[in-house]
Amino acid sequence: MPSHLSLLLRLEARRLADPFRHPRLGTWLAVLLPAVLVLVGLWLAGEQARPDLASGDGRILFGFLVSAPVALQAYPLLFRPADDAFLRRLGVPGGASFLLRALRLLALALGVIAVALIPFVATGSPLGLPLAVASVAGLVSWAVALWAHARAADTTVNPNYRPGLLAMTMALDRELVDAAPLVFAPIWPVVAGGMAALLAGISAGTLPLRVAAMIVLVTPLIPLAVRRFARATPRFSPHAGELAYAPPPGAGESELVIGRGWARVLPRRAGVVRARDAVVVDRRFRWAGRAVWPVAIFSVLALVRAGDDPEVRGWVTAACALLLLAQAAAVIALGRLERGRLRWIDRALGLRMMDRLVGRWATAFGLALGVAIPVALAWAANVPAPSAWWWLVGAAAVAALASGASVAAAGR
Amino acid sequence: MTNAEALPLEVRELTKAYRRGTVLHHVSFAVRAGEAVALLGSNGAGKSTLLGCVTGDRLPDRGEIRLCGVDPFSDPAGAAGCIGFVPEQPFLYGELTLREMLEFVAEARGLDAAAARPETERLLTLLGLAGAEATLCRELSQGMGRKTALIAALLHRPRLILLDEALNGLDRPSAERLVAELDARRAAGAAVLLSSHDLDFVAGWCGRGVLLAPGGHWYLLDGEAWERWRRAPSLRPPEY
Numbered sequence: 001m002p003s004h005l006s007l008l009l010r011l012e013a014r015r016l017a018d019p020f021r022h023p024r025l026g027t028w029l030a031v032l033l034p035a036v037l038v039l040v041g042l043w044l045a046g047e048q049a050r051p052d053l054a055s056g057d058g059r060i061l062f063g064f065l066v067s068a069p070v071a072l073q074a075y076p077l078l079f080r081p082a083d084d085a086f087l088r089r090l091g092v093p094g095g096a097s098f099l100l101r102a103l104r105l106l107a108l109a110l111g112v113i114a115v116a117l118i119p120f121v122a123t124g125s126p127l128g129l130p131l132a133v134a135s136v137a138g139l140v141s142w143a144v145a146l147w148a149h150a151r152a153a154d155t156t157v158n159p160n161y162r163p164g165l166l167a168m169t170m171a172l173d174r175e176l177v178d179a180a181p182l183v184f185a186p187i188w189p190v191v192a193g194g195m196a197a198l199l200a201g202i203s204a205g206t207l208p209l210r211v212a213a214m215i216v217l218v219t220p221l222i223p224l225a226v227r228r229f230a231r232a233t234p235r236f237s238p239h240a241g242e243l244a245y246a247p248p249p250g251a252g253e254s255e256l257v258i259g260r261g262w263a264r265v266l267p268r269r270a271g272v273v274r275a276r277d278a279v280v281v282d283r284r285f286r287w288a289g290r291a292v293w294p295v296a297i298f299s300v301l302a303l304v305r306a307g308d309d310p311e312v313r314g315w316v317t318a319a320c321a322l323l324l325l326a327q328a329a330a331v332i333a334l335g336r337l338e339r340g341r342l343r344w345i346d347r348a349l350g351l352r353m354m355d356r357l358v359g360r361w362a363t364a365f366g367l368a369l370g371v372a373i374p375v376a377l378a379w380a381a382n383v384p385a386p387s388a389w390w391w392l393v394g395a396a397a398v399a400a401l402a403s404g405a406s407v408a409a410a411g412r
Numbered sequence: 413m414t415n416a417e418a419l420p421l422e423v424r425e426l427t428k429a430y431r432r433g434t435v436l437h438h439v440s441f442a443v444r445a446g447e448a449v450a451l452l453g454s455n456g457a458g459k460s461t462l463l464g465c466v467t468g469d470r471l472p473d474r475g476e477i478r479l480c481g482v483d484p485f486s487d488p489a490g491a492a493g494c495i496g497f498v499p500e501q502p503f504l505y506g507e508l509t510l511r512e513m514l515e516f517v518a519e520a521r522g523l524d525a526a527a528a529r530p531e532t533e534r535l536l537t538l539l540g541l542a543g544a545e546a547t548l549c550r551e552l553s554q555g556m557g558r559k560t561a562l563i564a565a566l567l568h569r570p571r572l573i574l575l576d577e578a579l580n581g582l583d584r585p586s587a588e589r590l591v592a593e594l595d596a597r598r599a600a601g602a603a604v605l606l607s608s609h610d611l612d613f614v615a616g617w618c619g620r621g622v623l624l625a626p627g628g629h630w631y632l633l634d635g636e637a638w639e640r641w642r643r644a645p646s647l648r649p650p651e652y
Contacts, residue, residue: 004520007516007519007520011505011508011516014507014508014512015505015507015508018507022507022548082503083503083505085467085469085503086503087520088468088469088488088492089467089468089469089492089495089497090492090517090520090521091488091489091492091493091520091521091522092520093489094488157471233488234468234484234485234486234488235471235485237468238464238468238469238470238471239471241469241470242430242470242471
């Protein structure tokens with residue numbers, strides 16, 4: 001296994017170096033644009049996006065914020081890389097593949113830790129405590145995510161597995177019940193990250209000791225996870241591929257209708273692009289649309305109840321900004337999907353770059369309006385000295401940047 | 413560990429169903445050393461599913477598969493050494509050059525670099541890719557990508573070569589040279605399981621066939637049944 005791991009690490013280094021060896025505008029835009037948006041957004045949010053680490057609630061919240069992206073990205077990073085089947089057919093052991101993917105997840109965790117510190121840096125706060133709390137939350141959630149997901153994979157393909165009571169609550173879908181351990185796996189790292197953050201910052205005196213103790217405590221989970229995944233992988237990896245099956249859309253669901261709603265004002269060709277892009281985004285990146293209503297409802301409720309509290313406004317802004325970023329990522333991913341495969345269709349149809357740009361912008365803006373309109377209305381009604389129209393301008397601007405990056409990522 | 417005496421492929425009572433219905437129903441057949449077996453069926457009949465079960469990319473609901481005597485789901489490394497597989501849509505690392513891709517494959521398979529190089533050069537020349545070694549895989553045409561995947565599948569001299577529509581997109585001279593190479597491999601004891609819609613080619617080149625029909629039905633075209641099918645190749649279930 002060590003030789004395979006070293007081979008995979010060399011391959012990874014080669015692949016990571018590709019944007020430098022063969023720089024392409026689309027690749028760089030797709031990477032840098034979301035990164036710059038996150039950095040600038042958090043820097044500007046500053047005080048508002050900085051949890052109060054002196055309180056237990058603040059530390060738990062900070063822990064959740066750091067561990068949630070790690071927990072939610074664990075499944076795609078650990079189980080769904082594009083080369084999974086190829087590597088298995090080459091005889092690369094599951095343990096080596098898992099270790100490499102664990103390192104990718106660790107890189108993500110370190111990135112999240114760094115991002116979480118931006119509001120503290122922006123406000124000139126001391127970095128010692130936030131760094132310790134974020135690090136311990138990130139590293140604990142990483143180790144627990146590895147263990148929880150490897151355990152879930154192993155359980156799912158165990159012929160003796162019987163769904164528990166919690167799994168049976170999803171009885172509407174038999175396959176979902178069977179995959180219940182995977183559905184619930186992200187809860188462990190989120191909870192562990194929150195608890196670790198709470199314990200890490202209890203008192204400053206013994207902080208380094210507690211941080212070290214927690215990291216030592218979770219370290220044995222890593223070899224356990226590797227062993228469990230290696231055991232599960234021959235049966236689980238093909239199973240994971242089948243879990244990705246998407247049933248055909250139901251009647252009336254995200255139909256391709258050209259020139260409906262506000263898209264009527266678009267030039268016809270741009271309207272065609274918008275209609276197509278809207279359906280593809282809805283089917284391929286359904287989460288980008290599904291996340292709109294929870295965020296919009298909670299934001300409106302928060303503004304109605306405490307719109308005059310700057311901290312509440314800060315959290316509403318942060319939640320909506322994160323949603324807009326996630327939607328921008330979906331729009332950029334749409335462009336990457338087209339690269340080298342589907343781009344010829346637009347060329348063959350004679351769609352110009354401007355048609356594609358305007359149509360894609362309309363798609364991205366349409367997605368963003370789902371949250372921007374209700375939040376702008378609630379903001380106008382409940383916030384003193386309202387500047388609600390900034391929500392629409394912000395949504396349009398993020399949509400413009402995302403659609404530009406998406407069209408660039410699709411290539412010529 | 414694989415068994416040198418074992419058949420390259422044994423499929424016993426293989427059953428696989430998706431939400432849309434049963435695709436494979438108690439399919440049983442074997443592929444012997446040196447023979448070429450055709451996997452036939454219309455689109456969606458289950459050819460790729462069967463190959464996926466054999467390669468470990470699909471989980472069978474029931475049944476057993478043995479590759480050179482080993483179960484691909486309990487000894488994936490042993491099974492991987494036995495087979496060379498070219499899927500309908502081969503995977504290539506777009507960031508690597510063609511040469512880097514093949515070097516990676518050789519090293520992952522545990523081949524000696526010095527020994528693998530002449531074989532790589534020979535296969536590159538055979539399939540008309542000599543001179544394209546420095547091309548990034550993402551810049552390769554569909555046919556060149558398929559040839560690269562073919563070389564990657566043949567490099568370690570597998571005992572069982574699995575080809576899923578692998579001759580599609582190849583220019584005629586390359587296809588002819590590839591068939592000659594496969595003949596040489598068969599003469600040396602390798603077996604080929606080939607899925608193809610080119611019924612005339614299959615009828616002329618393969619020695620037996622497995623015909624998959626909708627609903628999980630399947631027919632082993634062997635001996636007299638194969639001879640009858642060769643005279644009038646079609647995807648209709650044979651009449652007995």
